[in-house]
Amino acid sequence: MLGNFDFDVIRRSLPYLFYEGMTFTLTLTALSALGGLIFGTAIALMRLSGYKTLGRIAGLYVDFMRSLPLVLVIFWFYFLVPYIGQWLTGASRPISVGAFASSLITFIMFEAAYFSEIMRAGIQSISRGQPAAANALGLTYAQTMRYVVLPQAFRNMLPVLLTQTIVLFQDTSLVYVLSIPDFLGAASKVAQRDGRLVEMYLFAAFVYFTISCVASFGVRRLQSRIAIIR
Amino acid sequence: MNYNWNWGIFFQPNPMGTGTYLDLLLSGLALTLETAVLAWIIALVTGSIVGVMRTLPSKGAYWFGFAYVEFFRNMPLLVQLFLWFFVLPEILPRAAGLWLKQLPNAPFWTASIGVGLFMSARVAVQLQAGIGSLPRGQKQAATALGLTTVQGYRYVLLPMAFRIILPPLTSEFLNTIKNTAVAITIGLLELTGQARSMQEFSFQVFEAFTAATILYLLVNAVVVTGMRILERYVAIPGYITGK
Amino acid sequence: MIEISHVDKWYSSAFQVLKDCTTSVAKGEVVVVCGPSGSGKSTLIKCVNALEPFQKGDITVDGTKVNDPKTNLPKLRARVGMVFQHFELFPHLKIIDNLCLAQEKVLGRGHDKSVTKAMMLLDRVGLKEHAQKFPAQLSGGQQQRVAIARALAMDPIAMLFDEPTSALDPEMISEVLDVMVDLAREGMTMMVVTHEMGFARKVANRVIFMDRGEIVEDAPKDDFFGKPRSDRAQKFLSKILSH
């Protein structure tokens, strides 16, 4: 069976797969991770703020997002984001949001729920003495968080955050359902056009596997280095 | 908002002739649960075997477990489903491939096995961590009493390890349910898929997705409650696990 | 009964934990092993029932060579009772089930017979009324007595104790030692790693002193406490007896 293998189809489509597909995937991953981290940290701080209502709203958001399949959330946001934009800006008609922006918003909102749980655990892992000491020095709540608590929480949680980012990298492949040409979408377009499923899907699997493997190997190295420093 | 709301749509007949649109969604929910349960059984069984292998002193078993977990953890689920659904039948001998492709309910079986194996790697990691968290003396005590390795795992290590990892296993089970939605890409008409069909046939996008969302939330609540009860049921008096 | 001859053990090529250890325990004899922490005494006792592998030398228990690959280790271990520093009761099993598990699974005893035996032994260590409790509901001293009963339920030909009282609060030490003294007086062959010199004085036949993986001293009790020959043993004794 492998005799019919057409490696040439991979070679011919490499520019498209990587310049368009992989660029889309990696940009989406990086920006979503960044946005998800910022938004997730905000949610974590809300949950730990001590304001009951604020904490409850944040908690509900996290539970809500974590109850839904990503595929459903992707559909939701793809169709809903323009209306939200209209509502936010008070425009007379839905705001046109492109495929990339829409996916980006989706992943930021979705991943924030997961990043917030990580950051919450990170903040809670810091001994109570730290904020107490910061307060004793006269730092405000915001300063305590900004200069004392969050940097430590972030450093402690860095390996977990990076692992979650690898999961996110894999999850971005789900924009396939919207026919958006991310890496997998691009591969499947070539696969279907040329009838070369076996080659293209095996190649896509290989690429995702290699990148994730190298990345998680790096995270493990980082983890053991952090373990030594502690 | 320029949109015609119509919440009565759920009680109108669906074009499949299987009752109302609500029935359509409920049939999707049933398929979601069936797929998830079968996938979960596969994940638990293979995940446990692999997880145990990773704790055995044998180098070979350890490396097999390691490779297994890395293989299934480093590829998107969607890609794995494509491998099982589109690629596997093509690289098998023609007759076997054809048989596989013409199986009735091929998407269901592919999704169950695909999601099951994907989740098994996560179960394996959890179980390995659970076993690792037990005091080393437990294994030695079992060995000193003359229990074989199999008996030691069966009667001593696994009952404790599974109790310890019950909370993370709960979220992995919830992930399994959610992950079945990825199988709409291979034509499985589970809850998200049926919500999408409803949207396509009735054009009532937001009603369809709202209903699916509510159903997922309900399933989540039921599973979480069920697992809490299970946790309480298997809790050991006087022994505090984790939290 | 237990023959240890020229045993060497390394963890890595650089770190030798046992150096040419040779000693023996005769039938009905009680031997106390003592020495500073890290001296290899726990390792030595764990080598006796092959919980720890060793690279050189031989250990024979009741005529069976421990380090022979053909030896059925579970069978051998079932005949040698072992008590651990941290008790290592199985937390998910009731006290009675802790005692019955190995009887049924290893010795193949019937359930009723195992229960009768277990109850008899629990009665003997004074814990009959706790049979239906879980380990975490018992105090440390009670748990260690259960652990002794669990080992005895296997009808061992010899008992190994690995610092059985060192994890206990002071007020619980004596209840455990009392059980051990009774056992010694009944003629059980015992090898005991402990710092309890009172116990050694009372029932030991011989005392072995270890330091840095070596058996420095191996003498009858009275000789050991009367006129220890080595500096190291003298220093050790003066330290632990000074209070």
Place this chain on the structure above:
Amino acid sequence: MKHFRSIGLALAATFAVSQASAEELTGTLKNIKDTGAITLGFRDSSIPFSYLDDNQKPVGFAMDICYKIVDAVKKELKLDKLEVKLNPVTSATRIPLMANGTIDLECGSTTNNAERQKQVSFTNTHFLTASRYVFKKSSGLKSIDDLKGKTVVSTAGTTNIKQLTEANVAKGLGANIIPAKDHAEAFLMVETDRAVAFVMDDILLASLVAGSKSPDDYAISKDAFSKPEPYGIMLRKDDAPFKKVVDAATAALYTSGEGQKIYDKWFTQKIPPKGLNLNTPISDELKHEFAKPSDSPNPDDYK
């Protein structure tokens, strides 16, 4: 009805330019003017209407028509520059994406029917096609009834899957219907024996077969699930000024004979990516429609 429409059309064609400039801009036109951009929805594999060529750029008959519309819009709004954004859509996403403003025109093979007109609008018809199924000759299928108990695929969100589902119920076929994301994926299901038949508009089936690895293996059913139905470029509902411009542009295109030229380019000549020739000369019905453009969803209006 038809009469009324053609009057409206004539009016639109005559007064579109002067009216729009005199009035305050609203809706899509205002948005296009404000942003200087128009977004076209395109399809992956609706050959030859809207599909990706070798450079993964969307091309096709409907794309050409859309670019003509874009020119008209540009002229209408007196813009020097009009950026054209392209957004991929599937059968399942095109209607929600039109409704939520992501795309302004959908350039593909979308059937214009009364039900969809409740959600979106269509401009003048650019093609007529009936719903049939493709199968491998080796499977020996003949009629719709032969699909009994078989696995049949169609594209999610199309009128075809709906017609198939309805036929399945009405005729008690008990066929197992699988939805696919797009036409190429659906055809692949038949090619790899996952499904015995793919129900779709016959023109799309014909192009998929022609472009396949071994076109001789496939045949298209004589039986149809529907009368020939009209395809239209889709636009947002309740946006009369924009529709006026689009209708005028397409009407002008079709009546001038340029429509026929574009048609011939895609249906009777070699097309990318593989130099395929579909050899499908224009039908009498469509010729008639081009002479008198109409946006009616009723198939009977095109006889």
